[in-house]
Amino acid sequence: MNFTVNRSTTLLALVFALLAGDPAAAFLRPAQIPESEPAAEPAPKPAGAQRPIVEPQFDSYDRANPDYERLQRPDEALQGFPLDENGKVDWARALRDGVITPREVLQGNETYLPLDLDIVMRNTKGMPYVRFPHKTHTEWLACSNCHPAIFAQKAGTARIRMEDIFRGEFCGKCHDRVAFITHRACFRCHSVAQPGQHMPY
Template sequence: MRKRTTPYFECALLTLALGWSAVVMAQNWRKLESDGLHDPGSEAVKVLQDPAEAMSQLPPDTAGNKVDWIRALQGGYIKPRSALRGEKEYEVLDGDVLMNIGGSTPAVLFPHKPHTQWLDCKNCHEGLFQSKAGATPITMEKILQGEYCGVCHGAVAFPLTECNRCHSVRQMDAIKRVRGTP
C-alpha cells in the first residue's frame, strides 16, 4: 500500500507552486542575457538596460511590449524628443478616418491623433497611404505581409493579433456616421 504523504508536504508544495506562478506572472519581460538574441558573453548584457527595468514603469498593455505606448506618451510617463537636438514643431491632426465600411468585419477607425503624436505626415503620406480617403488599396492580406498598417503594426506597434483595436466600429454605426444620420 502506498504511503500517504503528510498534508504539510502537500501544503509546502502548493505554496511553492503558487509562489513560482506569481513570479512567472510578474515577469513579462525577458532578461537580455537569456532573450535568445544577445550573446551572453557580450559586454552588452552587463551594461544595457533590461526591458523590465524600462517598461515595468509604464502603463501596462496585454500585447506587444506589454506597454500602452499611447497612454505612456499622452500621460507624460515618457517624453520622447521630437528632434535630435531640442524640440521641433509638429502637426498633431485630430481626425478620425473610417475604413472598411460595408465589410464583413467591424469597420476600422483610424485615429490620426495618436499617430501624429509620434510620426510626421510624410512618414505615411503619400508613400504608404494616399491622403485621399479610399484611394489606397489596403487589404488585411497585405497588412499581414508587412505592408500598409503592417509596416509598424506587427513589428514595432501593437501586434496584428489585436483585431478589435482597429476594427472597432459596428458596421451599422459606421454607415450612420458616414451618412451623417443619428
C-alpha cells in the first residue's frame, strides 16, 4: 500500500511539474525540433565553367584521368566468382576453388605454409562461441597483416565487441568492407555451441 501511495504521489508530482513548466522536468517533455531551412541554391557558375566530372559522394574515381578507361569494371572482374548468401563475393571459397591465386609476397617467390590453428573465443554472452580459423586467413594474409597492430599475439588480450567490429576495429578492418558482412552472417563466426545450446541452423 505504502509503495502504491508513493508511486502515485511521485507520478502526480511529475504531471504537475510538466503542466506548470518546471524546468527540472523539462527532460520529460518531447524535444522541440526546429523547422529546417531550405537548402541553399548553389552559386551560379561563370560562363564556360564545367560541372565536375566526379561527384565525390558517388564515385571515388577520377573520370577525367586518361587512364580511367583502362580500369577493369567490377562486374567484369568478378564475373564467375562464387557468391555468399548475401550476393557478395565469397573470397575464401574463390581461393579454395582456384578462381583466384593470390601471390604470397609482392616481390620474389617466397612461400609459406598457412597456420592451421583455430582459436575459440568464449566471451560471447548468450551467443554461440566464435571459432577463428587462422588457416582461412593465413592462406593469403601474412601474420603481420593482423599482428601486433590489430591483435596482440597473446590469448585473452583483445576485448572484442561487435560494436567495435561494426566501427571498423579488430575483425572490422576487413569484414563489412571486403570480407563477408558480419551482421548478416552471424553464425559464420559464432559457430560453436555453448554447453547445452542448440545451434539455430
